[in-house]
Structure formats: structure tokens, C-alpha cells
Amino acid sequence: MLDPHARAAAEEHLRELLKVFGHDIDREGLVDTPRRYVRFLEQFLVPEEFDFTSFSKENYDQMIVQRDVPFYSICEHHLVPFFGVGTIAYIPDRRIVGLSKLARCLRFHAAGLQNQERITMATASRLQEALEPKGVAVILQARHLCMEMRGIKAYGATTITSEVIGAFRDQNRTRGELLSLISQGQK
Incomplete structure (x- = not known):
């Protein structure tokens, strides 16, 4: 999983990307979207190791x-x-x-x-x-x-x-x- 600094940077990049596409990132429905999306990416981009018993x-x-x-x-x-x-x-x-x-x-x-x-x-x-x-x-x-x-x-x-x-x-x-x-x- 991402360390807190990397997570914060990813969330900020996503906020900026949403702004580029004309979205109001302070709107109630979007305020937590960068955090949720970064968590989604962590879940799907980082494989969960397991013991192959x-x-x-x-x-x-x-x-x-x-x-x-x-x-x-x-x-x-x-x-x-x-x-x-x-x-x-x-x-x-x-x-x-x-x-x-x-x-x-x-x-x-x-x-x-x-x-x-x-x-x-x-x-x-x-x-x-x-x-x-x-x-x-x-x-x-x-x-x-x-x-x-x-x-x-x-x-x-x-x-x-x-x-x-x-x-x-x-x-x-x-x-x-x-x-x-x-x-x-x-x-």
C-alpha cells in the first residue's frame, strides 16, 4: 500500500485532473472522490501476496x-x-x-x-x-x-x-x- 505522503500526492494529482475537466472539486459529491479513487487504485493495482501452500x-x-x-x-x-x-x-x-x-x-x-x-x-x-x-x-x-x-x-x-x-x-x-x-x- 502507499505511504501517506504518496497517497496525499496521488489525491492531489487527481484533484487537479478533475479541475482540468471542469469539475468543481469542492462540490459535496466530489470532495472525497480523490481519496476514494486512490483507495480503489491501491486495491486493484497492488497484488495481495499469499503463500502457495x-x-x-x-x-x-x-x-x-x-x-x-x-x-x-x-x-x-x-x-x-x-x-x-x-x-x-x-x-x-x-x-x-x-x-x-x-x-x-x-x-x-x-x-x-x-x-x-x-x-x-x-x-x-x-x-x-x-x-x-x-x-x-x-x-x-x-x-x-x-x-x-x-x-x-x-x-x-x-x-x-x-x-x-x-x-x-x-x-x-x-x-x-x-x-x-x-x-x-x-x-
Whole structure:
């Protein structure tokens, strides 16, 4: 998090930016906006570290899939939010991870000024490095407000990215099983 001097400087810069666009920063609704916006940026630009604890696999060698994991990020090109859900899957070799760590891994890599492709690849790479599984798959589906609010104004358009490693890339049957599991229970 920012130290108090950096936070105060960021808030003052935001006040000046709002003035440039003709806003009365002393208006009741805007007085605390710089403080709130800087706190928003801190929340989304500074990743929250976590311990990537893992355990022996206890003879479990089947696919582990976590669906509908929400994530939020900020587009590095337009400074506008994008958000969606991820599916994270892996096939243990020697280690398994606590289930919350899959969501934490995605949230960690979504922090900062990002693009969806980088989040997808970084999440998959972190799982591969930490667990050395037989395979990793990360699939993200997101709505980008930079596309919906400006430019093409394609409201509701979604972007899907994927990164598949090991058995998910090399074995069609394994990839097919993953896709079947993902589609179960979807509307």
C-alpha cells in the first residue's frame, strides 16, 4: 500500500485532473472522490501476496477443476476495468494445492495494469512452477469496459483466452474431458 505522503500526492494529482475537466472539486459529491479513487487504485493495482501452500497428493491423480472463479482487473491500454470468470484445472503429479489458492492465484495475477492474455499465461505458469503437475489449464472469459463504454461500444461482448500446458495440450482425450466438465451445469 502507499505511504501517506504518496497517497496525499496521488489525491492531489487527481484533484487537479478533475479541475482540468471542469469539475468543481469542492462540490459535496466530489470532495472525497480523490481519496476514494486512490483507495480503489491501491486495491486493484497492488497484488495481495499469499503463500502457495501445497500438500502431497495422497494418491489422487485425477483432474481438479475450479469453475466460475471471479476476477477483476484494469486494462493497461485504457485504464478501464475488465472482469469475468476463470476456470482453473490441473492434474496432480506429486502435489495438490488448497482450493482457495487457485482463486488467489488468479486474483494475484489480475492485479495491476493488465491484459487478459497476460493474466491467463501468468496464472497457468505459476501453477505449473509451484505444483509441477501433469497438466494445467486456465480459461478466462471477460467483459472489457473499454470495448463496451468507448470505441466500438460492443455491449456484452466477451473475450475468452486459454493457456493449456502438459496433458491438456498434448492429449486430446484429456482436453475433451476438461471441456466436458466445464460445460456441465452451465446454462
